[in-house]
Amino acid sequence: MLLSLKRVSLTFRRYTSTMPLPSYSSTPLPPPLSTHPSADDGKPKIDMEGGSLPSPEASKSSVEQAKRFAAWEAVDRHVLPSHKIIGIGSGSTVPYVVERIVQQGDERNKDRVFLPTGFQSRELIVSSGLNLGDVDQYPTIDVTLDGADEVDHKLNCIKGGGACHLREKVLAEAAKTFILVADYRKNVQYLGTNFKPGVPIEVVPFAYAKVLQNLRHILDCPKANLRMAVAKAGPVVTDNGNFIIDAPFDQERMKEPYTIMAQIKMLTGVVEVGLFCHMAQAAYFGNEDGSVTARRVDELPEVIPAKTQ
Numbered sequence: 001m002l003l004s005l006k007r008v009s010l011t012f013r014r015y016t017s018t019m020p021l022p023s024y025s026s027t028p029l030p031p032p033l034s035t036h037p038s039a040d041d042g043k044p045k046i047d048m049e050g051g052s053l054p055s056p057e058a059s060k061s062s063v064e065q066a067k068r069f070a071a072w073e074a075v076d077r078h079v080l081p082s083h084k085i086i087g088i089g090s091g092s093t094v095p096y097v098v099e100r101i102v103q104q105g106d107e108r109n110k111d112r113v114f115l116p117t118g119f120q121s122r123e124l125i126v127s128s129g130l131n132l133g134d135v136d137q138y139p140t141i142d143v144t145l146d147g148a149d150e151v152d153h154k155l156n157c158i159k160g161g162g163a164c165h166l167r168e169k170v171l172a173e174a175a176k177t178f179i180l181v182a183d184y185r186k187n188v189q190y191l192g193t194n195f196k197p198g199v200p201i202e203v204v205p206f207a208y209a210k211v212l213q214n215l216r217h218i219l220d221c222p223k224a225n226l227r228m229a230v231a232k233a234g235p236v237v238t239d240n241g242n243f244i245i246d247a248p249f250d251q252e253r254m255k256e257p258y259t260i261m262a263q264i265k266m267l268t269g270v271v272e273v274g275l276f277c278h279m280a281q282a283a284y285f286g287n288e289d290g291s292v293t294a295r296r297v298d299e300l301p302e303v304i305p306a307k308t309q
């Protein structure tokens with residue numbers, strides 16, 4: 001018991017890390033993936049070269065390694081041989097999920113169908129040689145694995161840093177099991193601790209000004225703003241042709257994310273809110289030392305020691 005508490009406090013110290021989070025614009029587009037036999041474990045590995053997956057150099061950084069360890073642990077525990085319909089999330093951590101699924105082998109994957117949460121994950125699925133489907137064909141999913149911008153102590157999370165949260169929420173809701181994977185910087189007591197841009201909100205384009213006005217004046221979020229594109233003039237346009245508003249609420253209000261989510265969702269013109277409350281069954285956070293912290297609702301965190309991969 002004492003040992004577990006010590007681990008918990010060690011883990012929580014790590015949560016307060018103030019390392020900067022990646023900005024939206026740094027979210028890479030997906031590269032073509034190919035697999036090749038690995039010299040070390042004999043399993044196929046995704047070739048990270050070229051395009052949008054992390055480069056081999058980048059993937060050696062402690063943050064990238066943390067993402068990989070979290071993703072691999074989650075796949076090993078939750079993508080079971082009986083699972084045939086699998087949801088694949090978006091972002092820079094999810095490629096490591098796909099990497100590990102590919103390592104499960106052709107025999108296991110040949111009868112499976114993988115459902116994407118957007119353009120990026122669709123490309124990941126196709127270029128990894130996995131079978132592509134969509135949630136309109138398979139509205140019940142065995143397991144969905146996805147990244148997160150931040151996860152609180154109750155496994156509520158902020159998603160949508162890459163503007164994919166509408167489709168992500170549909171696939172999370174459709175899944176019998178919804179699992180989060182992230183690096184240690186995302187593991188916090190309360191949302192908004194490290195992730196500062198605010199709650200991502202997908203809105204119908206013609207309603208954006210009204211939603212902004214309502215966020216600022218009715219929901220008292222004066223810094224709510226339209227997300228602008230980086231290598232394009234004008235706003236970010238989602239895979240669904242909508243705009244994104246980022247709404248930073250103060251820390252006190254972020255302690256009740258469900259209330260904020262419900263209030264935002266009531267605004268006319270809002271399509272979906274990037275707050276996922278009471279949805280995830282478990283979250284896996286890769287740590288700097290190679291260990292992985294696994295968290296489940298209402299349970300003490302489990303620290304899985306670093307493995308020789």
Ligand SMILES: O=C[C@H](O)[C@H](O)[C@H](O)COP(=O)(O)O
Binds near residue numbers: 091093148162168
């Ligand atoms: O819209 C993007 C998604 O919600 C991502 O899952 C989220 O931003 C986390 O991405 P990353 O794994 O790159 O931190």
